[in-house]
Amino acid sequence: MARKTKAEAAATREALLDAAEEVFLERGVARTSLEQIARHAGMTRGAVYWHFRNKADLFHAMLNRVRMPFQELVEEIGDPSLADAPLEAIRLACLSGFERLERPRYRRVHAILIHHCEVFGDIDPLAMQNEMAEESCGALRDYLQCAARLGQLREDLSPELAANLLQSMLGGLFHDWLRNHEQFSIAEQGNLLVETQLRLFRRQA
Amino acid sequence: MARKTKAEAAATREALLDAAEEVFLERGVARTSLEQIARHAGMTRGAVYWHFRNKADLFHAMLNRVRMPFQELVEEIGDPSLADAPLEAIRLACLSGFERLERPRYRRVHAILIHHCEVFGDIDPLAMQNEMAEESCGALRDYLQCAARLGQLREDLSPELAANLLQSMLGGLFHDWLRNHEQFSIAEQGNLLVETQLRLFRRQA
DNA sequence: ACTTTTACATTCGTCAATGTATGGTTGGCG
DNA sequence: CGCCAACCATACATTGACGAATGTAAAAGT
Incomplete structure (x- = not known):
């Protein structure tokens, strides 16, 4: 050649x-x-x-060729102007995460990792998923604890529980969308679900 | 031999x-x-x-050797004595689903289907997951619409949206637990999350 | 312009897994 | 009580993927 x-x-x-x-x-x-x-x-x-x-x-x-999304998500959160609005920071981080996932390369690679490969060589996709899950759950907990200190959460909802709830919801949405991305737009559906969940978390006026 | x-x-x-x-x-x-x-x-x-x-x-x-859990879950829901308490029916259905998943054979087979096999022969695990997801989401929507008619839901929360939220949360929990079941008990954590989510759905007194 | 290195294509040996054919023993039915 | 087929082991043939060796022609360097 x-x-x-x-x-x-x-x-x-x-x-x-x-x-x-x-x-x-x-x-x-x-x-x-x-x-x-x-x-x-x-x-x-x-x-x-x-x-x-x-x-x-x-x-x-x-x-x-792609970096982990939740890792970037955590970096993205670090906006100092949102220090007093942690719930809004979470919403924006999810939003930017969703937009990133809609890029074809990100979507394909993550779909492969989660749905189209078993343990393979020295790569263990389940371990990677565990890391991502713990990482994102930790970040969510930090911000929700902050929200709790600022009195922005319902009193009958602990920040840890809220973090687990949000984490599971995001994970389920992630899996569902990667399974077939033509069923819905993750940006639209994701923002809707996150806004709703955060609204349920907020203390009533 | x-x-x-x-x-x-x-x-x-x-x-x-x-x-x-x-x-x-x-x-x-x-x-x-x-x-x-x-x-x-x-x-x-x-x-x-x-x-x-x-x-x-x-x-x-x-x-x-195992039947689909959400299929049984839907059957389990059909308790006529709970016709006026759809949220409680959802909670009980989830509970029985969690208990079923804790049986080793169920847990192993579902973990294999979701996390340890790619497309294989004439079996498409993703299609099976899609069916399960739509099935459970449909059942949840029915019961939440019933709850809405009975005035048991917050007015600012549509039953469809609530169904999607709950569905994603359950799916995420399901995936997380199947990834490594030693991290937490799905019966405990699942009941906690479902109760909390349903409590957030309910209209305030 | 000459040499060297790069960027592939082609070929072939090897090995693991599958599938099949065959054999051997005995349970179970007539 | 006899024989056939169930039940499983063993041996053999086939497939196909990997990886290494080799070929080669042009781009880069000098």
């Missing part, structure tokens, strides 16, 4: 990762061979083995 | 299915061979291929 320029080579690398996303998503990780990925990108397995050591390495590279 | 009595043959069939549950759960469906399942049951692949046509057939048989 003729050698390509560096830019073209990088492009084929991206094309291989794109192809991996699509084929993994539609056939599952275990059932797709490197041959299928290569053919779907218009290449052969030789190209795959040039850019990646093996299937696990390619999988890692695919994951590294 | 010597021929076994009918009872013994049935016992080895069950032993093979038990072994399949355990190995599928710990190694994932795609990465486990029929050899591993047979050895784990103290048999050889010959026994597997006698009782089942192939891996997919064994998988089907494993699923058929």
